[in-house]
Amino acid sequence: MKASMQARLEQLERRLAEVNLLLSGEDAARDLDAFRRASREHAELAQVVDCYEAWKRAIADLRTAEQMRSEPAMREFADEEASAAAARAAEQEALLQRLLLPKDPNDERSVLLEIRAGTGGDESALFAGALLRMYLRFAERRGWRTEIVSSSESELGGYKEVIVRIDGDGAWSQLKFESGGHRVQRVPETEAQGRIHTSACTVAVMPEAEEVGEIDIDPDEIRIDVFRASGAGGQHVNRTESAVRITHLPTGMVAECQDDRSQHRNRDRAMQVLATRLKDHRMREAQAREAAQRKSLIGSGDRSERIRTYNFPQGRVTDHRINLTLYKLQQVMDGDLDEMIAALSAEHQARLVAELGEGVQ
Numbered sequence: 001m002k003a004s005m006q007a008r009l010e011q012l013e014r015r016l017a018e019v020n021l022l023l024s025g026e027d028a029a030r031d032l033d034a035f036r037r038a039s040r041e042h043a044e045l046a047q048v049v050d051c052y053e054a055w056k057r058a059i060a061d062l063r064t065a066e067q068m069r070s071e072p073a074m075r076e077f078a079d080e081e082a083s084a085a086a087a088r089a090a091e092q093e094a095l096l097q098r099l100l101l102p103k104d105p106n107d108e109r110s111v112l113l114e115i116r117a118g119t120g121g122d123e124s125a126l127f128a129g130a131l132l133r134m135y136l137r138f139a140e141r142r143g144w145r146t147e148i149v150s151s152s153e154s155e156l157g158g159y160k161e162v163i164v165r166i167d168g169d170g171a172w173s174q175l176k177f178e179s180g181g182h183r184v185q186r187v188p189e190t191e192a193q194g195r196i197h198t199s200a201c202t203v204a205v206m207p208e209a210e211e212v213g214e215i216d217i218d219p220d221e222i223r224i225d226v227f228r229a230s231g232a233g234g235q236h237v238n239r240t241e242s243a244v245r246i247t248h249l250p251t252g253m254v255a256e257c258q259d260d261r262s263q264h265r266n267r268d269r270a271m272q273v274l275a276t277r278l279k280d281h282r283m284r285e286a287q288a289r290e291a292a293q294r295k296s297l298i299g300s301g302d303r304s305e306r307i308r309t310y311n312f313p314q315g316r317v318t319d320h321r322i323n324l325t326l327y328k329l330q331q332v333m334d335g336d337l338d339e340m341i342a343a344l345s346a347e348h349q350a351r352l353v354a355e356l357g358e359g360v361q
Contacts, residue, residue, distance in 0.1 A: 044103075051096045058089035101352050106207035106283075107173035112149065112276045113205050116161045118181070120199020123188040125158030127310075128201045130333060131182060132162055135175075137335025144168030149269055150257045163273065165208070172207045177344040179205045180307035187313070196313060200306070206280035208272070215275040222274075223247045224267070229258035246270045253277050322347045 062085035068078035115131050117124040139146050144166055151162040166175070183200045191197060209215050229243040243258030244266040255274035257266040309318045310329060317332050317340070318325040324343050326332065332340065 044099075048096070048099045051092055051099055055089060055092035055096060058085050058092055061085035062089060097353050098349050101349060104173065104176075106176075108169050109172045109207040110165065110167040111171045111175055111205050112163060112165055112208055112273060113175065113178070113203065114161070114163045115159065116202045116204075117154070117159065118200040118202055120184075120197065122154060122156050122158065123184075123197055124199040124201055125154035125160055126156060126188070127158070127182075127184045127199055128160070128162065129158040130184075131201055131203065132159060132164065134333050134335055134337070135164070135166070135178075138337045139166050139168065139171075139335075141335055142168055142171075142174070144171060148259065149273060150259055172205075173345075174341055175205045176207075177341065177348070178203050178307075180305045182308050182310070183306055184310045185312065186310075204280075206276050207283075209275040209279045215278050217248070217271075217275060217278070221249050223249060226263060242266055244270045246274050248274055248278065251278070251281065253281070319344065 062082055065078045065082035065085055068074045068081070071078075113135060115128045115135075117128045120127070136146055145168060147165045147167070149163040149165050152160040154160050180203060181200055182203055183198060185196055185198050187194055188197050223246070225245045225247070226241045227243050227245065228241050242261055242263045243256070244263060245254060245256040246267075247254050253274060255270040255277065257270040257273065260266050260269070307319060307321055309320070310333070311317070312329065314327075315329045316325055316327045317329050319340060322343055324340065326339060328336070328339075
């Protein structure tokens with residue numbers, strides 16, 4: 001294993017050096033993409049090799065300590081050394097198991113994140129706006145780029161529906177467990193008697209198709225409608241049919257965009273949204289087939305499932321999938337999702353390791 005990985009590392013290092021020399025000229029964008037892919041693979045392999053080397057050193061230290069136990073004067077020291085080496089070996093072995101788990105091919109992709117208001121009327125729309133702010137702040141902490149692709153605002157300032165593109169390395173790996181039902185319990189601003197209301201929103205996170213051509217969309221299977229945009233925009237809204245709605249006839253999926261004044265740009269954005277939704281639909285179909293053969297994992301994409309509750313009177317947020325409750329609601333709503341996401345990722349990896357062990361037996 002080590003020899004093949006070491007050879008691949010050396011090959012990648014040569015490739016990185018070659019691409020680095022080609023990053024000027026007409027093919028710079030393509031070369032930069034190749035450089036990024038090679039850099040990611042190099043970093044992943046280097047981590048595996050380093051971990052394997054650390055495990056080997058710990059095993060060697062353990063054997064040396066066990067040999068020292070035969071000398072009475074060294075026995076106490078040898079016991080301490082053996083215990084420490086065994087702990088290091090176990091730690092590196094567990095890490096190596098996680099590093100060698102099958103990689104999600106979409107982990108490094110950017111995402112489209114959709115938030116839709118559900119039960120609760122205006123309060124649900126306001127909560128959708130609060131969730132959008134939470135994810136935008138999280139992306140800002142990561143240094144990711146964000147762009148509102150499409151939105152439908154409510155009368156009180158929230159959102160009936162909003163789609164945001166989050167562009168950054170590892171966006172899918174960090175946000176893929178956010179799909180599902182998000183419930184809020186709080187006293188709405190419009191509630192005169194101070195009663196706690198419960199409302200909900202649905203979040204859908206989808207790995208972005210790298211380009212529309214990645215998903216084969218037959219032109220004969222779509223219908224494109226143009227219409228006048230609604231909402232803010234003044235005379236432009238009233239005079240120009242710039243909004244675009246694309247319907248995928250075989251699935252009934254609809255992608256709509258009206259946020260730009262250019263019909264051409266709205267059409268391109270709607271096609272990107274449609275391609276991403278079709279990619280997501282195929283992913284979830286494949287996951288459903290796998291779930292019929294094994295236990296369902298976190299992040300199965302079941303958006304009807306209530307995954308999280310935000311309780312404002314008690315200042316807590318609870319993720320029901322892993323029974324994790326954090327009493328730091330305001331920090332979470334300000335984009336501090338690190339602890340929640342780390343716990344979900346750790347649980348997901350633990351289940352993968354357990355299933356891998358079951359498969360070996």
